[in-house]
Amino acid sequence: MAEQSKKWVLMVTAQTPTNIAVIKYWGKRDENLILAINDSISVTLDPAHLCTTTTVAVSPDFDEDRMWLNGKEISLAGGRYQNCLREIRARASDVEDEKKGIKITKNDWQNLHVHVASYNNFPTAAGLASSAAGFACLVFSLAKLMNVQEDNGRLSAIARQGSGSACRSLFGGFVKWVMGKEEDGSDSIAVPLVDEKHWDELVIIIAVVSSRQKETSSTSGMRDTVETSSLIEHRAKEVVPKRIIKMEEAIQNHDFPTFAQLTCSDSNQFHAVCMDTTPPIFYMNDTSHRQKVLMGCQLFRIIGCVEKWNRSEGTPQVAYTFDAGPNAVLIARNRKAATLMLQRLLFHFPPNSDTDLNSYVIGDKSILKDAGIQDIKDVDALPPPPEIKDKIPAQKYKGEISYFICTRPGRGPVLLTDESQALLNPETGLPKAATQMDEELLASYEGDQEVLQATTMLSSNPDPTLNLSIQQGILRYKGKAWVGKHGMLRQQLVTTIHTSGLGGHSGVWATYQRLKAIFYWPDMMEQVKVVVQECDICQRCKDE
Amino acid sequence: MAEQSKKWVLMVTAQTPTNIAVIKYWGKRDENLILAINDSISVTLDPAHLCTTTTVAVSPDFDEDRMWLNGKEISLAGGRYQNCLREIRARASDVEDEKKGIKITKNDWQNLHVHVASYNNFPTAAGLASSAAGFACLVFSLAKLMNVQEDNGRLSAIARQGSGSACRSLFGGFVKWVMGKEEDGSDSIAVPLVDEKHWDELVIIIAVVSSRQKETSSTSGMRDTVETSSLIEHRAKEVVPKRIIKMEEAIQNHDFPTFAQLTCSDSNQFHAVCMDTTPPIFYMNDTSHRQKVLMGCQLFRIIGCVEKWNRSEGTPQVAYTFDAGPNAVLIARNRKAATLMLQRLLFHFPPNSDTDLNSYVIGDKSILKDAGIQDIKDVDALPPPPEIKDKIPAQKYKGEISYFICTRPGRGPVLLTDESQALLNPETGLPKAATQMDEELLASYEGDQEVLQATTMLSSNPDPTLNLSIQQGILRYKGKAWVGKHGMLRQQLVTTIHTSGLGGHSGVWATYQRLKAIFYWPDMMEQVKVVVQECDICQRCKDE
Structure with a gap:
């Protein structure tokens, strides 16, 4: 292993599609290994429109395995995450990055911790198979990071242990999940039937x-x-x-x-x-x-x-x-x-x-x-x-x-080589959004009476029905980060959400929906209206 | 057969419960005979609250088999009615009424026509098994009229040919419809499991x-x-x-x-x-x-x-x-x-x-x-x-x-011996309501400008979107009898419906609902309000 003194972070970012079953998977014969009681067939959806992006990082400085989903840290203690991490680590190989002077041997992986940041560009757990894309992306990106030599079929058997339908997200086009017969689930894997070009009329x-x-x-x-x-x-x-x-x-x-x-x-x-x-x-x-x-x-x-x-x-x-x-x-x-x-x-x-x-x-x-x-x-x-x-x-x-x-039907997982698309900071290995955003959020609280009031109330007499919480100084309302009045953060966030994302220059309602999924402040809607109505590009498009 | 010159009408009135399946009947192995693909079990509902009342009459003066359901004449041409009529006629016996001087031999029944009037005290065809009670009552009352010697089990096989679940309405308590094996359906009959007193806690x-x-x-x-x-x-x-x-x-x-x-x-x-x-x-x-x-x-x-x-x-x-x-x-x-x-x-x-x-x-x-x-x-x-x-x-x-x-669970079919409960006129064999009501309706049209206008419009240029029709002088809106302004008929109808029926002295809304299921006139609701609010009995009950 590289010397402790020399700080480094090694990262991989991947994008994985979601899939929709056309012959459904419903019912397990093994709850732990996630073995289905029947075969299923799905169509992979174009990741341009629905996908999960995941960055995984390893560094000798990480004290524990950590994961952030859509910007919020979640526990990796669950059996499903542990199964995937264990199975991938067991298949890890030597990794060498001469430029960065990193050398990790097969055995080092057992002692190294990973950071994972994952982002769905669609609603989580609303029946759009976000766990499928999520676990597929976790397993795929970890496998690349750890130089696992197995093909996507073998990887699918690992992703399956995270979420059954995840195994089908390791391929594009139409995919069959063969239920398999073995007790250890080794033959319960995804098999590509035809690629996304085969029936591209759909x-x-x-x-x-x-x-x-x-x-x-x-x-x-x-x-x-x-x-x-x-x-x-x-x-x-x-x-x-x-x-x-x-x-x-x-x-x-x-x-x-x-x-x-x-x-x-x-x-x-x-x-x-x-x-x-x-x-x-x-x-x-x-x-x-x-x-x-x-x-x-x-x-x-x-x-x-x-x-x-x-x-x-x-x-x-x-x-x-x-x-x-x-x-x-x-x-x-x-x-x-x-x-x-x-x-x-x-x-x-x-x-x-x-x-x-x-x-x-x-x-x-x-x-x-x-x-x-x-x-x-x-x-x-x-x-x-x-x-x-x-x-x-x-x-x-x-x-x-x-x-x-x-x-439309789309392709399977891909590696994103453009480092700017990584969700983790290449220096700290912490979520890009989290670190920078935390600082900006804290700055926005300066002199904000509402924030002060809420913080005081919370520290003196926490009332769960208020739906308020505080973590590392960041105030949350119903789990959403409270953005303070100070500075331009509120306006910046509205503008960023408005001009990016699936729709691009979305209207007031959609911008508001996306914003309020992550952030909170009083009268958010009013500010969204103002920003969207004053958007230069939107104005020009309307004029044309 | 009695001489043609001597006019007579012989009538039977019966009441039959509805039933609710607790093991469902769904699927037939023979569409014509109505043979089920599985046994089913039902509980018979107390006819005091949900039942069909049917009067069947025979007279040498009847030119054809006719039926009125909830006051409206319906066709008996359907195979289901024909099957029931044929099967019952085939089992008819001699009938003699010395008082009335009526004598009908077994063979006469093939040439005599029947009139049937049937009334459900609950909504028809809304999933409350009205056809079950209806066909059971038709078969039961016809069997009594024609002196059929078979027991209710045998009769159930006939009612079954009207509507599958009807066979279970020939008994009280819990009833099993045995699907049977025979191709002719002779063993596809209802069997009483326990009577209504067995589990009267329910x-x-x-x-x-x-x-x-x-x-x-x-x-x-x-x-x-x-x-x-x-x-x-x-x-x-x-x-x-x-x-x-x-x-x-x-x-x-x-x-x-x-x-x-x-x-x-x-x-x-x-x-x-x-x-x-x-x-x-x-x-x-x-x-x-x-x-x-x-x-x-x-x-x-x-x-x-x-x-x-x-x-x-x-x-x-x-x-x-x-x-x-x-x-x-x-x-x-x-x-x-x-x-x-x-x-x-x-x-x-x-x-x-x-x-x-x-x-x-x-x-x-x-x-x-x-x-x-x-x-x-x-x-x-x-x-x-x-x-x-x-x-x-x-x-x-x-x-x-x-x-x-x-x-609650209730009893099976019974004969109603009180002639005043008959739905057919003992002299004419026509529906009591229909004959008398038709006259009253026609009388109510006198001088009613709205009726005149509608009738004129209909005869000159019938427009189906107006939902108006006219039969034997009776104007109908959406099939419901239009009640004219003349005389007291409107008020009489409101009073009758308000003071009778399931609820007894029902409120404005329920009275209106029941009334408008059969009748129509403009501003009906207003009149219902007045009558109900002025009802003496309701007032007294409130005062107490």
């Missing part, structure tokens, strides 16, 4: 209904199903094996009708076995929040809309699938079908009047252009889909979908 | 969410399930047979925990196989109407509420089951549990402020008294159920349930 539209965390975790949900459903075993042993064979054929042959029929049926069956669980699991809605119930029910409407259109066309144009959360994933047979689908979706689910269309349809916006929609007036002018009979008045559900993401 | 509360007709008929729904679900066969062949054995034991032994577990699981599994259908069937909500979606979603909340309470008590207090419609049926282990359940239901689902409690909880009102609830103030004062943790604010969903019916 277009995927995701209707994001809610970014709240889902109520029932997949883990406890599938345990309950396996223990109590009298249908799940039949599904796993009799139904899925036949569907897997048919699905592989459909994918190979670009047979969209079969693909769509299997995808929709399997999504419905997944929710059926959830309902056959005691107590029953309803992922497509939420029993405790009125708003969520309404939102969940939108999805029944989306199913209805797709089924009606497919029937009227005589052959499926779009397949739908719902994971363990209320978001709808729609797979269109080609750009034309995607365009027509998006028109239908925007007709039934127009945005709220204060929402900018630019932040309502994000990702591959060319679909929006193809649909002939440039602004909100075009949405208002959309005619009812022809398959809706005149007798039934066409229903509109304004503002009940958060936003749509247009994407 | 109390049943029905939350009526909507009285609208359900979207997917059971017939087409179960056909789709049998054709497309890959789980239904496993359910029918492997799961249900075991559940039937356990359920019979649980009923015999008054074993409520097992009863509740099986009832809830089987209801959830029924909805699971519906969801596993292509296209998926969601009975618990409705994809086309915002209000219905909200209402359907209430039921997920009811499930949540019951599951939470049962868990907190350590042993089930209440079982829930949902038929092919969005109404919840809750079976409480005893009066105490029913009382506590009703308190919970009223806490979460209080009535709208303009609703009279007397019309919000109907049927066996003694449960309401036990719950210590006398008026709306007591509902407002209900504390949150103790199993709701303080952290989660208790949710209230005002006005999202139409009403609750408190009932």
Whole structure:
């Protein structure tokens, strides 16, 4: 090992896609190793629109393994993280960086600690498979850092121990997770079926209904199903094996009708076995929040809309699938079908009047252009889909979908060589955001009476119902960092969020949503309005 | 046969209960004979609260078989009615009424026509098994009229050909429909398990969410399930047979925990196989109407509420089951549990402020008294159920349930010997209401400018979007009889509906709902308000 005296940090940054199962994984035969009771097949989503970025770093100065998820430190004590770390360390090889004068031997890895920073560019744990992309990226980046010689198939068996569906995020295109037979799970791995170019006509539209965390975790949900459903075993042993064979054929042959029929049926069956669980699991809605119930029910409407259109066309144009959360994933047979689908979706689910269309349809916006929609007036002018009979008045559900993401099948994990994309500071090995941001946050508190008041209250008589906490001087409201009044930090943050991210120059609402997911200050919305309305680029675009 | 010259009408009136399956029937092996793919078990509901009353009449003057359902003539041409009529006629015996001088031989029945009038005291086709009570009552009353010598078990095989679940309405208490093996369905009959006194502790509360007709008929729904679900066969062949054995034991032994577990699981599994259908069937909500979606979603909340309470008590207090419609049926282990359940239901689902409690909880009102609830103030004062943790604010969903019916297991079909209860006129054999009412309606049109205008418009240029029609001089709006201004008919109808029916002296809202299901006139609501507010009996009850 390099001498202790010589400080160094070695880092790797990788990006990993998320995936959506078209034949679902639901139920484990081994809870610890995460071995499934049936094979599953997924499509990898283009990481340009949905992905996890992870930077892993090693340094002799690190005292313990640490991880930050979306800027917030989380515990690595859980068995799933420990399993992944242990398995990767066991496969580590010698690493040498002559330029930096670093030399790590195979055995050194057992004693070296790592820092991990991970960022999802989409809502965490809202049924968009963030844990899939997350664990895949953790395992992939650690494997590169530690010079693990195994291929992505072998790595998938490690990622699987973090989150079952993570194994499928180690490849692009269509991927099968083979359940395997071995007790140690060594043959329970992901296998690429076809790459992302094989069926590149497909277009995927995701209707994001809610970014709240889902109520029932997949883990406890599938345990309950396996223990109590009298249908799940039949599904796993009799139904899925036949569907897997048919699905592989459909994918190979670009047979969209079969693909769509299997995808929709399997999504419905997944929710059926959830309902056959005691107590029953309803992922497509939420029993405790009125708003969520309404939102969940939108999805029944989306199913209805797709089924009606497919029937009227005589052959499926779009397949739908719902994971363990209320978001709808729609797979269109080609750009034309995607365009027509998006028109239908925007007709039934127009945005709220204060929402900018630019932040309502994000990702591959060319679909929006193809649909002939440039602004909100075009949405208002959309005619009812022809398959809706005149007798039934066409229903509109304004503002009940958060936003749509247009994407496509995408590639597997990649290394990011541009060091500026790293999430950890190359000198300290600490999250870039965390260190710099902490300083800026502390500076913003200067002379802020509200912050002073909250801090005093907290130290004298902490009341959990206030939802306030303080860590290393940083005040948090509901876990979100409180930004003080002093200086320009508030305005800087609004501007940064507004001009970057998925949408690019998003509207007031989307900017506010993204900002308030991380930060808090009183009257945040007002400031967002001002910044967005005064944005020079937005003004110019509108003028054009 | 009696001489043609001598006019006579021979009538029989019967009352038949409805039933709720606790092990569900879903899927047919023979569509025409209505043979199920699995056994089912139901509990018969007390006909005092939910039943069908049917009068059947025969007369040599009748030119054809005719039927009126809830006052409106319907066609008997359907195969289901024809099957029942044919099978009953084939079993008819000689009938003699010396007093009236009537003599009908076995063979005469083939040439005599019948009139049938039937009335449900609950919403038709809203998932409350109205067709079960209806066909059971048709077959039972026809069998009595035609002096059929077979027992109710044999009759159940005929009622089954009208509507599968109808066979179970020929007995009280708990009833099993044995699917049978014979191709001709002769062994597919209902068998009484225990009578209504065996487990008379049970109390049943029905939350009526909507009285609208359900979207997917059971017939087409179960056909789709049998054709497309890959789980239904496993359910029918492997799961249900075991559940039937356990359920019979649980009923015999008054074993409520097992009863509740099986009832809830089987209801959830029924909805699971519906969801596993292509296209998926969601009975618990409705994809086309915002209000219905909200209402359907209430039921997920009811499930949540019951599951939470049962868990907190350590042993089930209440079982829930949902038929092919969005109404919840809750079976409480005893009066105490029913009382506590009703308190919970009223806490979460209080009535709208303009609703009279007397019309919000109907049927066996003694449960309401036990719950210590006398008026709306007591509902407002209900504390949150103790199993709701303080952290989660208790949710209230005002006005999202139409009403609750408190009932219990009840007896099978009975003959009504009181001739005044007959629905057909003993002289004409025509519906009492129809003949007399038609005359009264026509009289009410005298000088009514609105009626004149509508009638003129209809005869000159019929426009279907106006929803107006005219038959034998009776004007109809959306199929409902238009009541004219002339005379006192409007007020008489309001008074009649207000002072009779399930609730007895119902409030404004319930009276209006019942009235407008059958009649129409402009500003009906205003008149209902006046009559109800001026009702002498209601005033006196309030004063006390």
